[in-house]
Amino acid sequence: MFSKQAIALALSIAAVEAAHQGFNYGTTKTDGSYNYEADFKTEFQTAKNLVGTSGFTSARLYTMIQGGTTNDPIQAIPAAIASETSLLLGLWTSGGNVDNEIAALESAINTYGESFTKLVVGISVGSEDLYRNSVTGAKNKAGVGINPDTLVNYIKQVKSAISGTSLSGASVGHVDTWDAWTNGTNAAVIDEIDWLGFDGYPYYQTTMANGIDQGKSLFDDAVAKTKAVANGKEVWITETGWPVSGPNEGDAVASLANAKQYWDEVGCPLFGETNTWWYMLADAGSSPSFGVTGSTSSTNPLFNLSCNTTSTSTSSASASSSTSSSTKSGSASSSSVSGFATSSRASFGVGHNTHPATQTSTPLIVATQTASSSSGTSASNSGSSSSGSSSSGSSNSGSGSGSGSSSSASATSTTSFNSATRSTGSAFGALAAALVLAIAV
Numbered sequence: 001m002f003s004k005q006a007i008a009l010a011l012s013i014a015a016v017e018a019a020h021q022g023f024n025y026g027t028t029k030t031d032g033s034y035n036y037e038a039d040f041k042t043e044f045q046t047a048k049n050l051v052g053t054s055g056f057t058s059a060r061l062y063t064m065i066q067g068g069t070t071n072d073p074i075q076a077i078p079a080a081i082a083s084e085t086s087l088l089l090g091l092w093t094s095g096g097n098v099d100n101e102i103a104a105l106e107s108a109i110n111t112y113g114e115s116f117t118k119l120v121v122g123i124s125v126g127s128e129d130l131y132r133n134s135v136t137g138a139k140n141k142a143g144v145g146i147n148p149d150t151l152v153n154y155i156k157q158v159k160s161a162i163s164g165t166s167l168s169g170a171s172v173g174h175v176d177t178w179d180a181w182t183n184g185t186n187a188a189v190i191d192e193i194d195w196l197g198f199d200g201y202p203y204y205q206t207t208m209a210n211g212i213d214q215g216k217s218l219f220d221d222a223v224a225k226t227k228a229v230a231n232g233k234e235v236w237i238t239e240t241g242w243p244v245s246g247p248n249e250g251d252a253v254a255s256l257a258n259a260k261q262y263w264d265e266v267g268c269p270l271f272g273e274t275n276t277w278w279y280m281l282a283d284a285g286s287s288p289s290f291g292v293t294g295s296t297s298s299t300n301p302l303f304n305l306s307c308n309t310t311s312t313s314t315s316s317a318s319a320s321s322s323t324s325s326s327t328k329s330g331s332a333s334s335s336s337v338s339g340f341a342t343s344s345r346a347s348f349g350v351g352h353n354t355h356p357a358t359q360t361s362t363p364l365i366v367a368t369q370t371a372s373s374s375s376g377t378s379a380s381n382s383g384s385s386s387s388g389s390s391s392s393g394s395s396n397s398g399s400g401s402g403s404g405s406s407s408s409a410s411a412t413s414t415t416s417f418n419s420a421t422r423s424t425g426s427a428f429g430a431l432a433a434a435l436v437l438a439i440a441v
């Protein structure tokens with residue numbers, strides 16, 4: 001019964017099931033101070049234990065550099081090692097600090113070795129640099145970006161830096177707004193990378209009908225347009241989300257109910273199926289506020305994050321085996337590494353603003369949105385950092401209000417969801433399920 005084939009089949013099913021699922025994490029807290037190892041650890045644990053979900057075990061970072069240092073590796077790395085959180089690394093390439101980003105990456109490899117490199121899902125060279133370099137980015141005062149030729153050069157430098165190290169097998173990509181991908185002038189970047197990171201926010205797509213009921217179709221349409229130019233390369237969802245509070249953007253209304261609808265319609269089908277890093281776990285009390293836990297590190301989300309199980313493809317494994325209750329909870333099976341990711345509160349400051357918002361200190365975070373007419377627009381934000389960067393820390397200070405208000409709501413609603421879904425421990429659960437299936441066969 002436990003034939004090699006059965007086990008191989010089980011393993012392959014589990015592998016298919018695995019997709020990385022997590023949040024984006026910035027470098028600063030609400031008050032603008034830096035996140036250190038303990039702060040990242042708290043956030044990763046929060047994501048892992050987020051009520052009503054399972055499988056939020058991956059973290060996307062915007063920079064390799066620890067806040068407050070020139071080029072020390074970001075302390076999210078030891079926190080990820082301690083919590084078995086997988087990592088989508090990022091190098092902040094706008095602003096001319098690439099050498100320090102690469103130095104921090106090399107230093108991380110030397111310092112932490114395979115305990116670090118085995119957690120790496122991929123490396124993004126840059127974040128929304130092409131968007132900031134575009135007509136739309138300029139119109140939104142998104143800040144200084146870089147042109148595709150420079151970006152290609154940076155990607156080559158990063159590949160060269162990791163070659164011959166324990167990270168040499170890592171896949172190298174780039175994250176940008178979807179309309180930067182569909183801009184043919186940027187095609188040389190696609191030729192140079194292994195995967196495309198998709199950032200898209202229907203909330204900001206104000207040149208089109210963008211009420212919450214159009215959210216899913218705008219998202220799906222943008223993903224389809226990106227896949228159409230990807231030359232068969234994988235498209236990973238590196239940022240999307242809907243704000244729980246904040247101003248209206250076109251027809252889009254920021255609210256808990258709409259954030260839940262977007263999570264259900266856009267997030268739930270992705271979790272466990274497609275590598276996805278949601279924007280975001282917690283934010284700095286900015287407006288609009290995208291944090292599913294508001295600006296705190298509470299494991300009680302502001303709205304119900306449980307997903308219906310009855311969805312799509314995961315069903316075979318889950319149905320057959322386990323347990324699972326009614327919800328797919330954010331996840332199901334996801335990645336093998338169980339960690340969690342979350343972001344920290346703070347993070348990059350402001351979420352996606354229509355205008356770039358820079359963030360404080362070290363990393364600079366820019367948030368922007370785009371609305372381009374041609375392809376339909378996109379919006380996105382990014383957070384990132386580069387050390388030394390210029391900007392002032394304006395955004396962070398923002399508001400706290402949005403999030404504050406929402407948190408009360410959350411308390412009420414959340415308690416109930418918890419239990420049902422916590423179920424299966426992700427990858428392990430999937431594997432167990434797959435084994436059951438294989439044995440039965």
Ligand SMILES: *[C@@H]1O[C@H](CO)[C@@H](O)[C@H](O)[C@H]1NC(C)=O
Pocket residue numbers: 130133134135136147148183184185186372
């Ligand atoms: C398309 O990309 C190029 C190169 O990044 C940029 O200069 C141009 O502004 C972009 N076009 C639009 C419409 O954003």
Ligand SMILES: *[C@@H]1O[C@H](CO)[C@@H](O)[C@H](O)[C@H]1NC(C)=O
Pocket residue numbers: 264265308
């Ligand atoms: C989840 O399932 C319930 C019961 O079938 C249904 O009423 C509800 O609309 C579903 N929610 C979503 C987001 O699909």
Ligand SMILES: *[C@@H]1O[C@H](CO)[C@@H](O)[C@H](O)[C@H]1NC(C)=O
Pocket residue numbers: 264304305306307308416417
């Ligand atoms: C949470 O949302 C899911 C999916 O829509 C639904 O099936 C479940 O009943 C909700 N739970 C609560 C406590 O509202």
